[in-house]
Amino acid sequence: MEQAAIAAAISLRSYFLVSALSKSKRTISLRFPDINLSHTWNIDDLPWATFSAPGKKKYYYDLVTELDPELLAAMKPHLTNVSVGMPEEIRKVHQNSASAFLYLLLSLGSQSFPGCLYTLRSTIPIGAGLGSSASICVCLAAALLLQIRTLSGPHPDQPADEARLQIERINRWAFVGEMCIHGNPSGVDNTVATQGKAVVFQRTDYTKPPRVKPLWNFPELPLLLVDTRQPKSTAAEVAKVAALKKAQPEITESILSAIDKVSMGAAELIARDDFDSTTTESLEELGKLMTINHGLLNALGVSHPRLERIRELVDHENMGWTKLTGAGGGGCAITLLRPGESEERKQKLEASLDAEGYVTFETTLGCDGVGVLWPAILKNGHDDDYGGDEIDQDKFLNANGIEGVEELVGVQGDNGDRDAWKFWQVED
Numbered sequence: 097m098e099q100a101a102i103a104a105a106i107s108l109r110s111y112f113l114v115s116a117l118s119k120s121k122r123t124i125s126l127r128f129p130d131i132n133l134s135h136t137w138n139i140d141d142l143p144w145a146t147f148s149a150p151g152k153k154k155y156y157y158d159l160v161t162e163l164d165p166e167l168l169a170a171m172k173p174h175l176t177n178v179s180v181g182m183p184e185e186i187r188k189v190h191q192n193s194a195s196a197f198l199y200l201l202l203s204l205g206s207q208s209f210p211g212c213l214y215t216l217r218s219t220i221p222i223g224a225g226l227g228s229s230a231s232i233c234v235c236l237a238a239a240l241l242l243q244i245r246t247l248s249g250p251h252p253d254q255p256a257d258e259a260r261l262q263i264e265r266i267n268r269w270a271f272v273g274e275m276c277i278h279g280n281p282s283g284v285d286n287t288v289a290t291q292g293k294a295v296v297f298q299r300t301d302y303t304k305p306p307r308v309k310p311l312w313n314f315p316e317l318p319l320l321l322v323d324t325r326q327p328k329s330t331a332a333e334v335a336k337v338a339a340l341k342k343a344q345p346e347i348t349e350s351i352l353s354a355i356d357k358v359s360m361g362a363a364e365l366i367a368r369d370d371f372d373s374t375t376t377e378s379l380e381e382l383g384k385l386m387t388i389n390h391g392l393l394n395a396l397g398v399s400h401p402r403l404e405r406i407r408e409l410v411d412h413e414n415m416g417w418t419k420l421t422g423a424g425g426g427g428c429a430i431t432l433l434r435p436g437e438s439e440e441r442k443q444k445l446e447a448s449l450d451a452e453g454y455v456t457f458e459t460t461l462g463c464d465g466v467g468v469l470w471p472a473i474l475k476n477g478h479d480d481d482y483g484g485d486e487i488d489q490d491k492f493l494n495a496n497g498i499e500g501v502e503e504l505v506g507v508q509g510d511n512g513d514r515d516a517w518k519f520w521q522v523e524d
Contacts, residue, residue, distance in 0.1 A: 099298065099352050099353075099355055099356040099359070100296050100297070100298045100356050100359040100360050100363075101296070101297055101298075101355075101359050102294055102295070102296055102311070102359055102362055102363060103284050103285070103287075103288045103294060103295055103297060104288065104293070104294035104295075104311075104314060104461050104462050105288050105289065105291075105292045105293060105294065105461070105462060105463050105464075105465055106226070106319065106321065106459045106460065106461055106463065107459045107460040107461075107463045107507070108219045108220045108221075108226065108321070108457060108459055109218075109219055109220070109231065109506070109507060110216060110217070110218040110219070110220060110228070110231040110232050110234075110235050111216070111217045111218070111219075111235070111492075111501060111505050111506075112214065112215070112216050112217075112232075112235035112236065112238075112239050113213075113214075113215045113216075113217075113472070113487070113489065113492045113505075114212055114213070114214055114239050114243065115212060115213040115215070115488070115489050116210050116211070116212055117210065117211035117212060117213065118211070119210065119211075121211035122138060122139045122140055122211055123136050123137065123138055123139060123211050124136065124137045124139055124142075124201065124209070124211065124212055124214070125137075125212070125213045125214065126193075126194060126197050126214050126216075127213065127214070127215045127216065127493065128193060128215075128216040128217075128218075129215075129217070129493055130216075130217060130218050130222075131186075131189060131190065131193070131222065132186075133178075133179065133189075133190045133193060133194070135178050135179070135190075135194055137174060137198075139207065139209060139211065140207065141174070142174060142198075142201075142202060142207075143170040143171065143174070143202065144202065144206065144207040146166065146167060146170040147167055147170070147202040147203060148206070152164060152166070152167060154203045154204075156204060156241055156244065156246040156265060156269075157246075157265060158268070159268055160203075160268065160269075160271070160272045160275075162275070163199070163272070163275050163276065167199070167202070167203075168199075171195065171198050171199060171202065174198060175191050175194055175195055175198070178190050178191050178194045179191070192229075192276065192277045193229075193232065193277070195276045195277070196229075196232070196233055196236060196272075196273035196274075196276040196277050197214070197236055197273075199272060199273070199276050200233075200236050200237060200240055200269055200272060200273055201240060203269075203272070204240045204241065204244055204269065205240060205243070205244065209243075213489055214239070215489055215492055215493060216232060216235065217492060217495065217501045217505075218231065218232060219498040219501055219502060219506075221323050221428075221455070223327070224323050224422075224427050224428050225328065225330075225421060225422025225423060225427035225428055226321075226421075226422070226427075226428060227285035227286075227288070227289055229273075229274065229277045229278070229285075230270065230274055230281075230285030230286040230288075230289045231285075231289045232273075233269075233270040233271075233272075233273030233274050233277070233286055233289075234266060234267075234270040234286060234289045234290050234465075234466050235466075236269075236270070236273055237266045237267075237268075237269035237270040237272075237273060238266045238270075238466050238468070240269070241265060241266060241269065242468070246265070247262050247265065247266070248262065249262060249518070249520060250262070250467065250468060250518040250519055250520040250521070251518065252518075252521075254520065254521065256521065256522055259520040259521055259522045260291075260520075260522045262520050263290055263291050263465070263466070263520050263522060266290050266466055267286055267287055267290040267291065270286040270289070270290055271283050271286050271287075273286075274286050282297075283308070284297050284308065287308055287310075288465070289465060289466070290465050290466050291310060291312075291465045291466075291520075291522060292462075292463055292464040292465030292466075292519070293310065293311055293312055293313070293314040293462055293463075293464075293465070294310075294311040294314035294461075294462055295308050295309060295310050295311060296308075296309045296311060296359065296360075296363050297309070310522075311363065311366065311367075312522055313367070314366060314462040315366065315371070315373035315462055316373065316460050316461065316462045316463055317373055317379070317382075317432060317460065317461040317462055318432070318433040318435070318458075318460065318461075319430055319431065319432060319433065319458075319459045319460060319461040320410075320415075320416065320430070320431040320433055320442075320445075320446075320456060320457075320458060320459075321428055321429075321430055321431075321456070321457040321458075321459050322406050322428060322429045322430075322431065322449055322454050322455070322456050322457075323427075323428050323454065323455040323456075323457075324400065324402040324403060324406070324426050324427060324428065324429070324454060325402075325453060325454065325455060326400055326402045326403075326425075326426030326427070327426055328400075328422075328423060328424070328425040328426030328427045329423075329425065330422070330423040332425060333398045333423040333424050333425040334423065336396070336397050336398060336425075337396050337397070337398065340396060340397060348396070351392050351395050351396055352396075354388075354392050355389060355392050355393070358385050358388050358389045358392065359389070361385055362382060362385045362386075362389075365378075365381055365382055365385070366382070374435060375435065376434065376435055376436075379432060379434065379435060380417075382417075382432060383416060383417030383432050383434075384417065386417045386418070386419045386430075386432055387417050387418070387419070389419050390407065390418065390419035390420055393419070393420055393424055394420075398420070398423065398424030398425055399420055399424055399425075400420075400424065400425055400426050402426065402454075403420045403424070403426070403429050405452065406418060406429045406431075406449065406454065407419075407429065409445065409448050409449060409452075410431050410445065413441065413444070413445050413448075414434075415431065415433060415434060415437060415441065415442070415445050416431045416432050416433040416434050416437075417431065417432045418430070418431040418432075430461070432461075442458070464507075464519040465519065465520070466519070466520070467507065467517050467518055467519040467520075468517070468518050469487075469505060469516055469517050469518075470516060470518065471486075471516060472486065472487045472505075472516075473485060473486050473487060473516070487504060487505055491504060492504065492505070
């Protein structure tokens with residue numbers, strides 16, 4: 097039996113800045129200050145010949161569904177000195193990030209590539225089940241595909257079919273990056289991060305890729321995202337459900353079947369002509385389905401007292417409808433906020449959550465996916481003038497935390513007009 101689920105994009109983002117070096121500099125540097133990663137490779141030392149050998153060479157339009165062991169082996173010596181001397185747990189994260197970057201660079205680029213600085217900043221909590229690695233891989237894939245000039249756009253007059261083709265190319269290579277990090281990813285996180293909006297996905301088992309149906313017209317919804325700061329293990333939560341299924345097969349199947357019906361019901365509700373994401377009536381219908389979904393997941397044993405406490409605090413203030421997200425067992429909860437709530441009430445709720453050690457983010461659900469800021473400048477305040485200060489490496493590296501990054505380059509930032517951000521528009 098297949099269970100459906102809806103995965104939707106949130107407005108927290110990763111940002112990736114590519115800066116060319118002078119022609120004499122033959123180095124590639126990857127900087128990711130949010131996890132304290134910085135590493136430089138000599139371009140001419142990298143195993144370009146192995147990656148471009150007959151039978152190994154991949155093209156930007158290829159579909160790669162598994163990593164090549166020979167290519168991984170050729171790349172391995174170039175990862176051994178990444179973050180030497182750091183604790184093993186941190187090194188593993190750094191080497192996973194570096195491996196995704198190098199595999200994509202060597203697959204898509206060539207030895208004639210110019211020396212570059214690649215700098216990554218993320219406003220997404222890492223390890224919280226929010227797809228931060230997928231967001232990063234989408235940035236890597238989009239930047240490299242733009243660098244080899246295989247993407248046209250995004251631009252306002254781009255036909256939807258052409259935009260979807262471009263999005264699919266980015267998505268395919270983002271999935272390759274995810275394989276470098278996770279081994280056997282579902283492909284759902286990178287799909288949602290690339291195309292934005294939402295998807296319905298179904299899978300029969302974890303040995304096969306899921307079936308993914310885009311929801312191109314998914315509305316933007318106001319969301320409070322709450323990080324429990326409770327470490328979790330997806331594998332452990334999956335094992336819990338498997339054990340329950342073995343002990344109580346009929347009951348577990350009934351719960352899973354109900355989850356499937358709730359997901360499909362939500363997709364049908366959102367697709368209705370009379371669904372209006374600005375009205376209490378429409379959001380209440382959707383919110384009730386979210387509450388049912390959470391209750392069913394709790395019945396499977398994948399909630400956590402920290403997640404239940406979030407729901408309790410939100411319900412007590414009657415601020416919206418809450419469910420766990422991701423695999424559960426910790427990680428994050430999402431609350432669909434009631435429309436028209438005052439800032440004062442929101443701040444009171446956020447203060448209550450903050451007092452108990454939660455981290456809150458006011459976000460949007462169902463926003464745009466991958467985009468490009470071009471030109472990468474800070475506006476100088478004149479409506480008809482694109483002049484201004486360039487967003488360079490120093491400004492980007494020194495932006496202080498999530499707020500600093502959002503203020504400097506954010507899609508929703510406060511620093512001037514954001515019209516320069518362009519997205520591949522793929523709505524029906």
